[in-house]
Amino acid sequence: MDGISGSSAFPPIGDYGFLSDCEVTALVAPSGNIEWLCLPRLDAPSVFGAVLDRGAGGFRLGPADIRVPAARRYIPGTMVLETSWGTATGWIIVRDVLLMGPWHHEDELSHTHRRAPTDYDAEHVLLRTVRCVSGEVQVTLECEPVFDYGRQAATWSYTDRGYHQGVARAEEVGLELKLTTDMRLGFEAGKAMARTLLKEGETRYAALSWTEHEPPHDFREAYERLVWTAHHWQHWLARGDFPDHPWRSFLERSALTLKGLTFAPTGALVAAATTSLPETPGGQRNWDYRFSWIRDSTFALWGLYTLGFDWEADDFFWFIADVAERDKDLQIMYGVDGERDLHEETLDHLHGYEGAKPVRIGNGAYNHRQNDVWGAILDSFYIHIKSRDGLDERIWPIIKRLVEAAITHWREPDRGIWEVRGEPKHFTSSKVMCWVATDRGARLARLREEPELADRWQKVADEIHADVCTRGVSADGIFRQHYDTDALDASLLLIPLVRFLPPDDARVKATVLAIADHLTVDDLVLRYITDETDDGMTGQEGSFTICSFWLVSALVEIGELDRARRLCEKLLSFASPLGLYAEEINPVNGRHLGNFPQAFTHLALINAIIHIIRAEQQQLAVPSITSNGGPGRV
Numbered sequence: 001m002d003g004i005s006g007s008s009a010f011p012p013i014g015d016y017g018f019l020s021d022c023e024v025t026a027l028v029a030p031s032g033n034i035e036w037l038c039l040p041r042l043d044a045p046s047v048f049g050a051v052l053d054r055g056a057g058g059f060r061l062g063p064a065d066i067r068v069p070a071a072r073r074y075i076p077g078t079m080v081l082e083t084s085w086g087t088a089t090g091w092i093i094v095r096d097v098l099l100m101g102p103w104h105h106e107d108e109l110s111h112t113h114r115r116a117p118t119d120y121d122a123e124h125v126l127l128r129t130v131r132c133v134s135g136e137v138q139v140t141l142e143c144e145p146v147f148d149y150g151r152q153a154a155t156w157s158y159t160d161r162g163y164h165q166g167v168a169r170a171e172e173v174g175l176e177l178k179l180t181t182d183m184r185l186g187f188e189a190g191k192a193m194a195r196t197l198l199k200e201g202e203t204r205y206a207a208l209s210w211t212e213h214e215p216p217h218d219f220r221e222a223y224e225r226l227v228w229t230a231h232h233w234q235h236w237l238a239r240g241d242f243p244d245h246p247w248r249s250f251l252e253r254s255a256l257t258l259k260g261l262t263f264a265p266t267g268a269l270v271a272a273a274t275t276s277l278p279e280t281p282g283g284q285r286n287w288d289y290r291f292s293w294i295r296d297s298t299f300a301l302w303g304l305y306t307l308g309f310d311w312e313a314d315d316f317f318w319f320i321a322d323v324a325e326r327d328k329d330l331q332i333m334y335g336v337d338g339e340r341d342l343h344e345e346t347l348d349h350l351h352g353y354e355g356a357k358p359v360r361i362g363n364g365a366y367n368h369r370q371n372d373v374w375g376a377i378l379d380s381f382y383i384h385i386k387s388r389d390g391l392d393e394r395i396w397p398i399i400k401r402l403v404e405a406a407i408t409h410w411r412e413p414d415r416g417i418w419e420v421r422g423e424p425k426h427f428t429s430s431k432v433m434c435w436v437a438t439d440r441g442a443r444l445a446r447l448r449e450e451p452e453l454a455d456r457w458q459k460v461a462d463e464i465h466a467d468v469c470t471r472g473v474s475a476d477g478i479f480r481q482h483y484d485t486d487a488l489d490a491s492l493l494l495i496p497l498v499r500f501l502p503p504d505d506a507r508v509k510a511t512v513l514a515i516a517d518h519l520t521v522d523d524l525v526l527r528y529i530t531d532e533t534d535d536g537m538t539g540q541e542g543s544f545t546i547c548s549f550w551l552v553s554a555l556v557e558i559g560e561l562d563r564a565r566r567l568c569e570k571l572l573s574f575a576s577p578l579g580l581y582a583e584e585i586n587p588v589n590g591r592h593l594g595n596f597p598q599a600f601t602h603l604a605l606i607n608a609i610i611h612i613i614r615a616e617q618q619q620l621a622v623p624s625i626t627s628n629g630g631p632g633r634v
Contacts, residue, residue, distance in 0.1 A: 009054055010354050011035075013277055014576035014592030016051070017072065017081040020260030021098035021122035025273040027051055027596070028081055028096055030069055032062030036274060037126070039175060039210050042263065043270070043290040043336055047145040047177065052276060052359055053350040056150030061094055061128045061206060063087050064138040064195065074578060077252065078233035079260055080226065081578075090135020092198060099123035100229045104213065113265045114322070115315045120232055122264070124211040129222055132198035139198050141183060141206055144191040147173040149347050149361070156187040166192050180215040181206040241308030247609050250572055253579035254602035255307055258300070261599045263336040266322075267315030268292040269300050270336060272583065272595035278356035279584055279594045286356055288363045289583075289595040291342060293333045294320065294373050295417065297380035298498075299603040305383065306610055317384045320377060324398045330377065330405070332370045332419075333363065342366040369424065371414040374406035375433025375440075379498065382440040391448055400453075403441035407460050410434035416482070417491045418527055425482040428472035429491035432500050435464040465500070469507075479511040481528060488519045489528045490547035496557040497550070497607075503557035512554045516563075522587040523567055524548050543587050545571065549604035556611040561619070568608055581605070 016035070017028040026048075027036035035050035035058050049056030062069075063085050070086040080097045101123040130139055145154045147170040154168035154177070163184040168177040179185065183194035183204050196204060205222040207215035216222035233256065240255055242248050261270050272289035279285035297320050304313035323338050324330055335342060344364035352359050381399055385391050416427035438461035445454035472479055474486045481489035492511050496503045503509075519526050524543035548571055555564035574590050575581060581601040583594025 008354055010051070012591060013353075013582050013594075013596050014580070016576075016580075016596060017074075017083075017096070017578055018079075018257065018260060018273065018580055018597050019081060019096060019098045019126075020079055020273075021100055021124075022260065022262055022264035023122040023124070024098065025260060026096075026098060026126065027273065028083075030072065030083075031060060031067045032069070032083060032085075032094060033058045033060040034096070034126070038290075039177075040124075041336065042273065045148045046150070047147055047175075049146065049150050049350070051274065052347075052353055053150050055146070056350060057144055057146035059126075059128075059143045059145070059208065061130060061141050062139070063092060064140045072577060074253075074256075075230055076234075077237045077256075078230045079256060080230045080233070085137070087135075087137050090137040090198075090200070091133045092137045092139065093131050093133055095127075095129045095226060097127050097226055097229050099125040099127050099225050100232045101225065115265065115267045115318065118311075123225070123229075124209060124213050125215050125225075126208040127205065127216065127222055127226060128207070129203065129205045129219070129226060130198065131203045132200050134200050136197055136199045139196055139204065141181070141185075141194040142191055143168075143179055143193075143206070143208070145177055146190065147175065150350055153190040155190065156192050158185075168192070175210060178209045178215065179206060180209065180217065182219055239308060241306075243610075243613050245609075245613055247568075247572065247613075250575065250579065251307065251606060251609060254303075254605050255309065257580060257597050257602050258304070258599055259309075259312060261597070262312060262316070263292075264315075266337055267312075267317075267319040268334070268336040268338075269296060269316050269319075269599055271296065271600060272598045274595045275361055276356070276359040277353050277582070277593075277595045280356075281354060281593070282356050284356070284358065286352065286358065286360055287365075287595070288342075288344070288361050289598070291333045291335055291363060291366075292319070293600075294323075294330065295332065295370075295376045296600055296603065298376050298383065299600070299607060301380045301383045303603045303606040307606065313384070317380065320380060321395060321398065324377060324402065325394070328401070330373055330402065331366055332368060332373050333366050340366070365415075365419040368419055369409075369412070369414045370416065370419065371406070371409055371412065371427075371430040372417050372433035374402050374409075375436030375498075378402055378406075378437040378440040382444060385444065385447070391444060396444075396448065399441060399444055403437055403457055406434045406437035406441075407457075410438075410460075410464055416489075425484060426471070427482045427489075427491075428468060428479055429489065429494060431464060431468045431472060432495060432498065435461055435468065435500060436498050438464060468500075473507055477507050477510050478514045479507060487529060488515055490515060490519060490525050490544060490550065491527075493525075493547065493550040493554045496554055503554075503559070509558045512551070512558050512560075516551055516555065520551075520587075523570060524585055524587040525551050543585050545574075545581055545583065545585050545598070545601045546604040548585075549601070549608040552608035553604075553611045556608075556615050561612070561615050564608075564615075565612055568612055571605075571608075 011029045019026040037048040038044045038046045050058040069083045071084045083094045152170035156166045159165045165180045209215040275288035276286035344362040346358035350359040413424035442454045442458040471483045479492045481487040525547035527544045552568045580597040582592035582596040583598040
């Protein structure tokens with residue numbers, strides 16, 4: 001089943017709405033069904049998992065006889081999702097939000113947050129409100145949690161609030177869900193249900209809560225807390241520094257999405273909100289992305305600093321510093337609280353999104369050797385330190401250890417940036433990132449006025465540079481995927497972005513244009529040709545959207561601004577109806593594939609748009625946006 005014909009029971013991945021309170025995330029289908037929610041934090045087992053199996057739990061609020069809404073949007077500048085429904089008899093508007101509120105952890109700070117607390121915090125409440133704006137509409141509520149990834153059905157019981165509050169429990173699950181509403185609840189098996197006829201001007205609400213923090217107990221309180229949350233997001237966004245440009249809205253939605261993919265207690269930025277949404281319809285390229293990749297750090301810090309979100313950038317930086325200080329052998333990825341063991345297993349009882357199996361939790365790539373990790377973290381340290389007055393004494397021992405690790409291992413094969421599960425190779429991009437590690441280390445050593453160390457590290461950087469330019473370039477003068485092939489790889493687009501070579505170097509131009517012409521389908525970039533790469537998997541995959549945005553940035557770098565602008569416009573046209581991106585896009589039909597929403601895609605979008613805006617400003621001789629350094633520094 002490919003789901004393209006419209007016969008699929010699963011909504012298209014790109015049609016989901018995304019909610020977050022920076023501790024948990026949720027996906028809302030166009031039907032009004034919440035089909036993904038993991039509790040009590042975003043990488044925990046799901047309680048609503050219908051996105052992976054139609055029987056794994058969901059929570060629908062909407063009209064009784066209509067499934068397709070008239071319109072959906074975010075309230076501008078917020079993470080509050082608004083869905084409008086028109087029926088034969090009237091119109092209603094449903095609003096969904098994970099509530100934020102004033103800080104409330106005074107007695108438990110040491111157990112919840114490692115980053116500096118702010119004035120706000122997650123309320124641990126999923127709130128849904130409905131208002132009838134004209135006529136009358138029969139509204140139904142169906143809340144059916146299934147705990148532990150669809151393995152434990154819920155049992156409902158009333159509280160002392162009678163028909164207006166129920167509690168869902170399951171044996172051997174240490175989590176209770178409380179559903180509070182001004183509708184009358186009834187229970188059928190594992191489902192809490194309500195139905196009511198709303199007439200013009202009437203309202204209802206339903207609040208799902210999972211901790212001791214109180215939900216709203218009437219619509220007035222629910223509305224006030226929704227407004228507080230909406231204002232919180234608008235005030236947060238107002239802190240940013242966004243250019244006055246037609247593409248500003250894409251930058252703002254990307255910033256909100258990245259904030260939503262941040263785990264506030266530690267500052268970790270997860271790759272995506274979901275697990276096992278397939279890269280290939282019905283295929284087996286299904287991975288758990290609810291973890292934090294060190295590789296994302298360079299683009300994350302650059303994007304956040306560039307848009308003026310220094311607090312969030314600093315929090316992510318210190319999360320990285322925490323794990324780098326603790327672990328002598330740095331992993332490529334960690335859990336949101338710094339967990340090392342991300343053991344991968346399959347959930348064979350789940351059907352999978354449109355039948356794509358296996359469904360995986362955990363990610364076996366955590367113990368892969370990827371030699372690009374040192375370059376990514378050293379570049380992020382360099383970006384952070386450049387934005388400060390000096391180099392923190394806590395950081396310098398970490399930097400020295402990481403640079404020495406890159407020096408020790410740069411000659412060894414690895415699994416590359418794409419975590420291939422075939423045999424390790426001498427991937428060119430991994431060597432380039434080892435150069436980044438030693439180059440940035442040398443710069444930081446000079447900043448600390450340690451010339452002997454700087455000279456030694458610079459000598460190794462020059463050696464790596466020469467090795468890549470000798471063994472990583474084909475006879476045609478094009479950088480290749482690894483030393484034993486002439487195959488192309490989209491990771492080579494990073495060569496000009498990390499300043500390995502200047503953008504006017506003939507090899508750089510040839511590589512960027514070769515990827516643009518030969519590693520694309522309808523202009524969208526593939527990671528690599530699967531038939532030419534031993535990635536340990538079967539089947540094809542769609543274009544990787546991050547790579548397409550990298551191509552935009554690289555085209556700007558080599559002076560192909562018009563081509564870059566056309567590609568960027570095409571990519572922006574593929575945004576989901578709510579401005580979100582999954583990991584991949586099918587170039588033929590524009591369908592989003594892979595986990596959703598994808599942080600790395602939104603980070604690359606920011607980089608690409610800022611590249612184009614700066615280039616346009618330079619053409620017009622207008623002062624450019626202030627740069628904080630980072631990939632593709634202008």
